[in-house]
Amino acid sequence: MSDPLDxxxxxxxxxxxxxILAMLLEDDMxxxxxxxxxxxxxxxxxxxxxxxxxxxxxxxxxxxxxxxxKLDPSGMRSASVWMQGFGQFEPVHLDAFERFLERELNEPxxxxxxx
Amino acid sequence: MSDPLDxxxxxxxxxxxxxILAMLLEDDMxxxxxxxxxxxxxxxxxxxxxxxxxxxxxxxxxxxxxxxxKLDPSGMRSASVWMQGFGQFEPVHLDAFERFLERELNEPxxxxxxx
DNA sequence: AGCATATTTAACCGAATGGTTGACGATACT
DNA sequence: AGTATCGTCAACCATTCGGTTAAATATGCT
Numbered sequence: 001m002s003d004p005l006d007x008x009x010x011x012x013x014x015x016x017x018x019x020i021l022a023m024l025l026e027d028d029m030x031x032x033x034x035x036x037x038x039x040x041x042x043x044x045x046x047x048x049x050x051x052x053x054x055x056x057x058x059x060x061x062x063x064x065x066x067x068x069x070k071l072d073p074s075g076m077r078s079a080s081v082w083m084q085g086f087g088q089f090e091p092v093h094l095d096a097f098e099r100f101l102e103r104e105l106n107e108p109x110x111x112x113x114x115x
Numbered sequence: 116m117s118d119p120l121d122x123x124x125x126x127x128x129x130x131x132x133x134x135i136l137a138m139l140l141e142d143d144m145x146x147x148x149x150x151x152x153x154x155x156x157x158x159x160x161x162x163x164x165x166x167x168x169x170x171x172x173x174x175x176x177x178x179x180x181x182x183x184x185k186l187d188p189s190g191m192r193s194a195s196v197w198m199q200g201f202g203q204f205e206p207v208h209l210d211a212f213e214r215f216l217e218r219e220l221n222e223p224x225x226x227x228x229x230x
Numbered sequence: 231a232g233c234a235t236a237t238t239t240a241a242c243c244g245a246a247t248g249g250t251t252g253a254c255g256a257t258a259c260t
Numbered sequence: 261a262g263t264a265t266c267g268t269c270a271a272c273c274a275t276t277c278g279g280t281t282a283a284a285t286a287t288g289c290t
Contacts, residue, residue, distance in 0.1 A: 009128035014248085015118050018197070031267060044249055046268060065257040065266045076198065082133070083195060129278080146237060159279055161238060180236050180287035 004056070005082055008075045011055035016040070017048050021057060021071065028070040031060075119171070120197055123190045126170035131155070132163050136172060136186065143185040 011017055020034055035045035049069060052058040056075030061068050126132055135149055150160035164184060167173040171190030176183050 003130050005133065006128055006130055009124050010247095013121055013124035013128055015121055016248090018120065032265085040248090041250065042267070043251080043269085047248075050268090062267090067267065079127075080198060083191065125277095131278090147235085155278090156280065157237075158239085158281080162278075165238090177237090177286095182237065 004078060008055045008057065008079045011051050011057055011075070012079065014048070014051075016045075017052055017057075020045075020048060020052065020069075024058060024069060024071045028068050030066045030068055032066075034069060119193060123170045123172065123194045126166050126172055126190070127194065129163070129166075131160075132167055132172075135160075135163060135167065135184075139173060139184060139186045143183050145181045145183055147181075149184060 016038060019038075023029065023034060023037075031046060031049060032042065034049065035042045038045060049058065049060065052075075053060055053072075056072055056078065058069050059072040061070075131153060134153075138144060138149060138152075146161060146164060147157065149164065150157045153160060164173065164175065167190075168175055168187075171187055171193065173184050173190075174187040176185075
């Protein structure tokens, strides 16, 4: 798989990963907290997060021993741009979404609660 | 895989299938003609078309011994709606795309050239 | 009827996917 | 220093995927 779109769409094709994205829409989260609602191992979630990262759908940043996950608009944008060129339509209006996410991106990661 | 989005995104994750969609954007085509530019067997293309059909990305209609393939907006729409819901800021704005494709849908399949 | 064309099906194969468990490295707490 | 927590890595397993070839089905032509 070399085309980035392969990777983005494949990443979006899994319900666990889409659920993770939806969770991250509400708030940035640590890996362990992302995993908590799912009935699968932390290692499995870790792999899902790696796939989302590789697809440009999320970004991860380590702070201490905690790795924070946040949405990255670039992956979704590339998918949306393809659909746009495809349908030559007005696709996914990511404008507002991107404004939202890029504001987030330009903000520092939240402080981790020390434990 | 039960969520229809799984099926749509998985269908979009393959470069051959995206290329097929792009071809169908220009014109409805018979299976054999869809297969022609690809360096793989007709059977492989037939499987790809079945996957696109199951995803609601194309519709197929048999006319005589020829099976015509055309774009179906519903699959793309569901993907796009999810992305919108994901961004959740603006209403779904598929107007241009839907006008385009629904015009296509409401036209009869082209007459097959008899051979 | 008999042959050619259009497409799918079946059986198979290697590679990728999505999950598991267990060990490991890194960071924090006391 | 010792222990607990966070997360990844490695090895493994079953299933799915994308392709192949060969046979089967369906329609059309003469």
